[in-house]
Amino acid sequence: MADLSPDAVSRPAPHGPSHAAPGPAPRSGWRARWLTVAALGAPGLCFIVLGYEGRRVAQLLTLLLPLLLWLRMPLRTPVGIMVRRWLVTLGILMFVLDGAARTYLLSSYQAAPDSTLVLSAMANTNLRESLEYAAQSWRGLALFGLVLAAVAAWVWQVSGRLEQAPAAGPGRKRSLMEYAVLVLIGILLLLSAAAYANKPWRRLHPVLFWPHWVESTEKLRKGWANQDAVRNEALERAQAAAPVVLREGPSTVVLVLTDSINRDNFSLYGYGRKTTPGLQQHQRQLGAQMQVLRNAWSVDAATLPAIGNLFAFGMPEADDAQHLLAMARVAGYKVWWISNHDDVAIEQQHARHADVLQMINREPGRSSMSLDGEMLDEFNTALQAPAQRKFIVVHMQGAHPHYSLRFPKGHNPFDDADDAVDAAMSQQGRPVWVRELRQNYDAALLYHDSVVSELLRLSREAAKPQAYTGWMYLSDHGQEVGHVGNHVGHSPGTAAGYRIPAIVWQSHTAAPIPADFAQRPFRADWAAWTLADLLGVQWHGLQAQRNVLHADYRWQAPHMPQLGTQINSFTD
Numbered sequence: 001m002a003d004l005s006p007d008a009v010s011r012p013a014p015h016g017p018s019h020a021a022p023g024p025a026p027r028s029g030w031r032a033r034w035l036t037v038a039a040l041g042a043p044g045l046c047f048i049v050l051g052y053e054g055r056r057v058a059q060l061l062t063l064l065l066p067l068l069l070w071l072r073m074p075l076r077t078p079v080g081i082m083v084r085r086w087l088v089t090l091g092i093l094m095f096v097l098d099g100a101a102r103t104y105l106l107s108s109y110q111a112a113p114d115s116t117l118v119l120s121a122m123a124n125t126n127l128r129e130s131l132e133y134a135a136q137s138w139r140g141l142a143l144f145g146l147v148l149a150a151v152a153a154w155v156w157q158v159s160g161r162l163e164q165a166p167a168a169g170p171g172r173k174r175s176l177m178e179y180a181v182l183v184l185i186g187i188l189l190l191l192s193a194a195a196y197a198n199k200p201w202r203r204l205h206p207v208l209f210w211p212h213w214v215e216s217t218e219k220l221r222k223g224w225a226n227q228d229a230v231r232n233e234a235l236e237r238a239q240a241a242a243p244v245v246l247r248e249g250p251s252t253v254v255l256v257l258t259d260s261i262n263r264d265n266f267s268l269y270g271y272g273r274k275t276t277p278g279l280q281q282h283q284r285q286l287g288a289q290m291q292v293l294r295n296a297w298s299v300d301a302a303t304l305p306a307i308g309n310l311f312a313f314g315m316p317e318a319d320d321a322q323h324l325l326a327m328a329r330v331a332g333y334k335v336w337w338i339s340n341h342d343d344v345a346i347e348q349q350h351a352r353h354a355d356v357l358q359m360i361n362r363e364p365g366r367s368s369m370s371l372d373g374e375m376l377d378e379f380n381t382a383l384q385a386p387a388q389r390k391f392i393v394v395h396m397q398g399a400h401p402h403y404s405l406r407f408p409k410g411h412n413p414f415d416d417a418d419d420a421v422d423a424a425m426s427q428q429g430r431p432v433w434v435r436e437l438r439q440n441y442d443a444a445l446l447y448h449d450s451v452v453s454e455l456l457r458l459s460r461e462a463a464k465p466q467a468y469t470g471w472m473y474l475s476d477h478g479q480e481v482g483h484v485g486n487h488v489g490h491s492p493g494t495a496a497g498y499r500i501p502a503i504v505w506q507s508h509t510a511a512p513i514p515a516d517f518a519q520r521p522f523r524a525d526w527a528a529w530t531l532a533d534l535l536g537v538q539w540h541g542l543q544a545q546r547n548v549l550h551a552d553y554r555w556q557a558p559h560m561p562q563l564g565t566q567i568n569s570f571t572d
């Protein structure tokens with residue numbers, strides 16, 4: 001590690017006044033050098049603050065820090081000093097450029113550089129279009145070029161002066177203040193080491209982030225031609241199957257697909273905290289019209305495979321695999337996909353099958369802050385659209401980690417809860433951090449309930465007596481939040497990772513609902529067979545035995561070897 005003590009820089013510098021006159025230098029020189037180092041960090045700091053939000057600002061600063069502290073390391077050779085000066089100047093410029101690019105994208109598109117919006121735009125842009133774009137915004141680019149040149153010149157100047165500044169004399173006594181500064185720097189260096197050791201954190205460094213970003217756009221570009229073809233093939237297979245709608249009159253079918261919801265945390269399913277007052281009110285009003293599937297399971301513990309399975313009727317690997325959205329379209333439905341996710345793969349593999357695509361979230365990853373309620377307007381617009389047959393898919397973030405970002409700030413009635421749930425958890429030996437995450441998770445579910453209830457309310461309100469409305473709600477997979485062990489998050493290894501809620505509501509039904517319906521075990525990878533029923537779609541190859549609404553429904557337990565003997569029965 002660098003020797004950063006005041007004495008370290010006190011050895012004769014290769015040039016500068018100290019070389020000619022070594023000896024005790026005033027304490028203020030030491031302080032001035034540290035202040036200069038701090039000043040050199042200022043342009044980086046400014047652009048980091050502009051381009052990032054919250055915690056990210058601190059993370060970026062810890063990544064910038066070693067570059068600045070390096071300036072206080074003793075270097076003897078003029079070549080070494082020159083190389084350092086170049087690297088420090090270029091390094092600071094990198095952070096400035098990075099912050100500026102992010103600021104620009106945020107202010108112009110409300111998007112991060114690695115959002116689908118920006119990545120797709122980049123992957124879709126050829127050289128001619130890039131040049132046109134640059135020509136169109138040349139004023140801004142020129143102005144920014146000037147700022148950049150000024151910052152570069154200033155950093156170069158100041159770092160040069162720092163190298164030549166008189167060093168402190170040997171044997172000088174350090175003040176208490178100096179010791180305090182050294183301790184602080186030691187702590188900062190430790191933090192910085194942690195930042196570099198942590199992969200997701202390290203990847204934010206501009207030197208790593210942007211090459212990776214270029215790679216992502218390349219990959220996306222290559223993957224697309226392919227996905228277009230894949231979607232076209234699915235459409236052709238759907239046309240070959242010739243699905244038809246048997247139901248007379250207009251119909252609207254809604255699929256509310258959510259993320260990371262464990263039914264065990266719904267008061268609708270008997271949970272101790274009141275997390276679903278809205279859905280429970282609907283249930284009181286609707287009675288048997290609204291069916292809550294008590295024994296619903298996902299067969300995947302992560303979004304991509306779960307959704308791939310769902311839309312492919314549980315057979316994504318089959319040669320003749322059908323896609324639910326393609327089938328619905330061919331049968332005459334107009335399809336909407338309204339999403340609060342920002343996921344290239346889901347967009348390419350599923351969402352783009354839709355006639356109308358509304359992606360309202362522009363910030364990818366777990367720190368995304370867009371609340372699900374922001375989809376309500378788009379959903380209502382779709383409900384009011386004049387099409388005769390409508391299939392509307394709403395893809396929610398649900399309670400995807402981080403939980404605290406899935407509800408409006410301050411709306412956590414379970415915070416520091418001293419209730420039966422908390423008592424039971426502490427009896428099971430769950431540590432405080434798990435119990436706190438459970439409180440956040442439950443608050444996310446309470447907010448989630450308000451949005452799902454509103455989606456159902458709008459659907460009920462828009463339903464007309466002479467038209468049919470079918471509605472299905474389910475989660476892609478579950479979530480472990482201290483249910484079995486001290487683990488929080490997606491959970492392929494525990495049952496909580498697969499326990500999902502599922503609800504069906506129909507404005508009216510042609511056939512009576514089977515009496516045991518709500519108790520039937522249900523698997524999410526078969527959900528498309530039930531949705532096909534709600535859509536009223538028929539074709540050769542329909543498997544009624546996988547449609548939970550059908551009298552011929554035949555349950556088959558899914559093969560889930562990763563769970564061992566954890567689940568003996570799919571009904572509880």
Ligand SMILES: [Zn+2]
Pocket residue numbers: 259260302303304400476477
């Ligand atoms: Zn998920």
